[in-house]
Amino acid sequence: MSSASITADPAFVVGPVRRRTFGAFVEHLGRCVYTGIHDPDHPSADEDGFRHDVIDLTRELGVSTVRYPGGNFVSGYRWEDGVGPVSERPARVDLAWHSTDPNLVGVDEFMRWATKAGVEPMMAVNLGTRGVQEALDLLEYCNVPGGTELSDRRRANGAEEPHRIRMWCLGNEMDGPWQIGHKTAEEYARLAAETARAMRMMDPDLELVVCGSSGSKMPTFGAWEQTVLTEAYEHVDYISAHAYYWEQDGDLGSFLASAVDMDRFIDAVSATADGVRAARKDSRSIHISFDEWNVWYQNRAESRPPSGDDWPVAPVLLEDRYNVADAVVVGNLLISLLRHTDRVHAASLAQLVNVIAPIMTEPGGRVWKQTIFHPFALTSQFAKGDVLRLAIESPMVDTARFGEVTALDAVATYDDESGDLVILATNRSATDELTLNVDLRGFSGLRLVEAITLSNPDHTWSATADDDSSVAPRDNGTARVVDQHAGVELPPVSWTMLRLTRATH
Numbered sequence: 177m178s179s180a181s182i183t184a185d186p187a188f189v190v191g192p193v194r195r196r197t198f199g200a201f202v203e204h205l206g207r208c209v210y211t212g213i214h215d216p217d218h219p220s221a222d223e224d225g226f227r228h229d230v231i232d233l234t235r236e237l238g239v240s241t242v243r244y245p246g247g248n249f250v251s252g253y254r255w256e257d258g259v260g261p262v263s264e265r266p267a268r269v270d271l272a273w274h275s276t277d278p279n280l281v282g283v284d285e286f287m288r289w290a291t292k293a294g295v296e297p298m299m300a301v302n303l304g305t306r307g308v309q310e311a312l313d314l315l316e317y318c319n320v321p322g323g324t325e326l327s328d329r330r331r332a333n334g335a336e337e338p339h340r341i342r343m344w345c346l347g348n349e350m351d352g353p354w355q356i357g358h359k360t361a362e363e364y365a366r367l368a369a370e371t372a373r374a375m376r377m378m379d380p381d382l383e384l385v386v387c388g389s390s391g392s393k394m395p396t397f398g399a400w401e402q403t404v405l406t407e408a409y410e411h412v413d414y415i416s417a418h419a420y421y422w423e424q425d426g427d428l429g430s431f432l433a434s435a436v437d438m439d440r441f442i443d444a445v446s447a448t449a450d451g452v453r454a455a456r457k458d459s460r461s462i463h464i465s466f467d468e469w470n471v472w473y474q475n476r477a478e479s480r481p482p483s484g485d486d487w488p489v490a491p492v493l494l495e496d497r498y499n500v501a502d503a504v505v506v507g508n509l510l511i512s513l514l515r516h517t518d519r520v521h522a523a524s525l526a527q528l529v530n531v532i533a534p535i536m537t538e539p540g541g542r543v544w545k546q547t548i549f550h551p552f553a554l555t556s557q558f559a560k561g562d563v564l565r566l567a568i569e570s571p572m573v574d575t576a577r578f579g580e581v582t583a584l585d586a587v588a589t590y591d592d593e594s595g596d597l598v599i600l601a602t603n604r605s606a607t608d609e610l611t612l613n614v615d616l617r618g619f620s621g622l623r624l625v626e627a628i629t630l631s632n633p634d635h636t637w638s639a640t641a642d643d644d645s646s647v648a649p650r651d652n653g654t655a656r657v658v659d660q661h662a663g664v665e666l667p668p669v670s671w672t673m674l675r676l677t678r679a680t681h
Contacts (some may be wrong), residue, residue: 177665179611180570180584182599185618186592188565190515193589195240196522197513198556201299201468202286203247204491205273205531211539212521212529214281218540225280226289230292234293234528237549238556243298243345243467243524244286248272250348251304251356255314258282259333262409267489271356274481276489283318284330287339297339298385298467301371303347303364304357308371311477312378314345319379343383343522345467346371349390351400361400365407372411385414385465385522392419392441398448403635405452405462414522417445417634418468420532421505428501430577431466432604432669435508435585437578442466442512446519464516466523469509471502471548472532494531498546500647500669501635507551507671508602511587514555517563525552547637550630551671554649558598558675561591562603584610584666590619594623595678597622603666606635614662614674622660622676627655631670649673 202208216225245253257266259277265279281289283299290297299318301311313326318329327338340561349355350364359367364387372384388410393474401415419441421434442464449462473479478495482488498506504523513523529535535551563645570584584600597619603610616622627653637647652672654665666672 177572177609177611181613182586183567183615184564184588186590190563190565191518192562193559194517194521198238199241199524200239200528201243201524201526201530204249204277207490207530208527209281210490212537224288231293234604237553239295241296241298246348250300250302255283259284262658269487275491278489284333284335297341298343299341300345300348302369308374311371312374315375315378343386347387350387351396352390361403365404367409369408384412388415388417389419401448409452414463414465417464417466420472422471422473427576427607429551430575433575433578433581434505435512436581438509438512440513442516463521464519466520468526470526470532471505495636496532499547499636499638500547500632503547503551503630504602504669504671507547508585510555511585511600514563514587542641544641546634546639548628550649554673559589561589564590587668597676599674601672603668603670605668607668611665612664612666616660617663621679623679624655624657625677627673627674629651629670629672631667635669
């Protein structure tokens with residue numbers, strides 16, 4: 177058995193835990209909206225057709241923000257189609273996913289769902305086939321109290337009070353050749369800056385996200401961020417980052433180390449943004465909205481859209497079934513996001529329901545939790561206060577993609593007010609158990625509250641509607657606190673949460 181150690185001290189703070197780190201994503205893609213959040217014939221559906229079993233699990237998941245309505249979908253979206261009397265709304269082809277959108281759910285319905293689910297909306301505007309004026313029209317519809325044509329239309333449609341949406345994405349993945357309205361960096365930078373400038377003239381308190389490159393492996397990566405920020409820096413608050421991971425060709429070791437790639441991605445985007453800041457001699461930092469991230473097996477059959485004359489409504493698309501190893505990686509990616517809380521100020525797990533999602537539904541039927549639900553929900557619930565900078569000593573494991581990486585990866589959060597210390601740790605070894613020792617001498621007398629581990633001898637186990645609990649996180653009976661040191665055994669391919677608190681608390 178190998179040993180690893182962590183030294184934690186409340187004096188070494190990265191930054192605060194940000195609630196927006198625990199965002200999610202709802203796109204008009206596959207069954208995310210229709211038969212996902214919206215299923216009027218379901219027994220739990222309310223007067224708006226929203227499934228309350230899904231709303232309940234969204235709340236349990238601990239989602240803070242939800243990005244809407246895309247994604248690739250937004251680059252061809254006409255928001256006007258989704259407001260007003262439902263019976264008068266047109267059905268439209270969606271070129272992004274070769275589907276038909278009946279427009280039964282639009283801006284106002286989504287805002288009602290967001291209120292019911294207790295989440296903050298994050299709205300995206302179409303800068304693929306549309307531009308400045310259409311973004312301003314949507315902003316006027318959503319945020320102006322009344323007295324104008326579009327704000328009064330919203331009121332006539334039943335939303336008397338303005339939606340007051342604060343966070344807005346200026347398009348989506350515009351460097352991607354697959355994107356409707358794909359643009360060069362120069363073309364997009366100019367359009368994004370013009371749109372941001374105009375939107376702030378209407379509402380100066382908006383928080384605006386400009387598109388970064390759609391992935392760190394894109395040939396545009398780096399140069400795209402520099403060009404876009406050079407043009408738009410003074411008008412925006414965030415630049416987006418998107419990343420998806422999956423086990424490639426049976427390479428479990430590299431897959432378990434996916435957070436290494438996320439760490440490098442965040443560091444590269446931060447460095448590029450800071451380079452633009454230095455060139456501008458600007459005192460304000462641009463932060464990162466990591467508003468698409470997850471495990472996604474992009475080459476599987478379920479990720480291929482329909483074709484030809486087939487333009488179905490809500491087809492089965494991107495419905496990955498996640499296993500234990502996938503959940504461990506998702507837990508580790510959350511560790512990476514938290515570790516970079518000084519630069520990552522918002523993030524969105526893509527997506528929420530059915531489409532590469534922690535929550536799955538049957539149309540008109542059951543709902544269940546995928547394995548990735550658990551590390552997200554527990555991290556969102558218990559990570560509070562400040563993120564601490566840890567000293568980690570760990571044996572190394574060899575990976576084909578990343579070379580040698582630490583078997584242990586971890587982050588800690590500490591809430592000084594409550595005295596709660598939470599340690600999140602993954603064992604990235606595919607074969608070896610780790611004995612973890614945590615040096616707690618920087619804290620005043622802590623006691624163990626609980627230790628929970630997600631693992632299984634069969635790391636390929638996946639949840640189903642019939643069984644989503646056999647491999648839920650379980651109490652780890654090896655955990656102990658002795659003489660200001662905590663210890664716990666970490667199985668291979670595992671994610672663990674240790675919760676401690678001041679003994680007098």
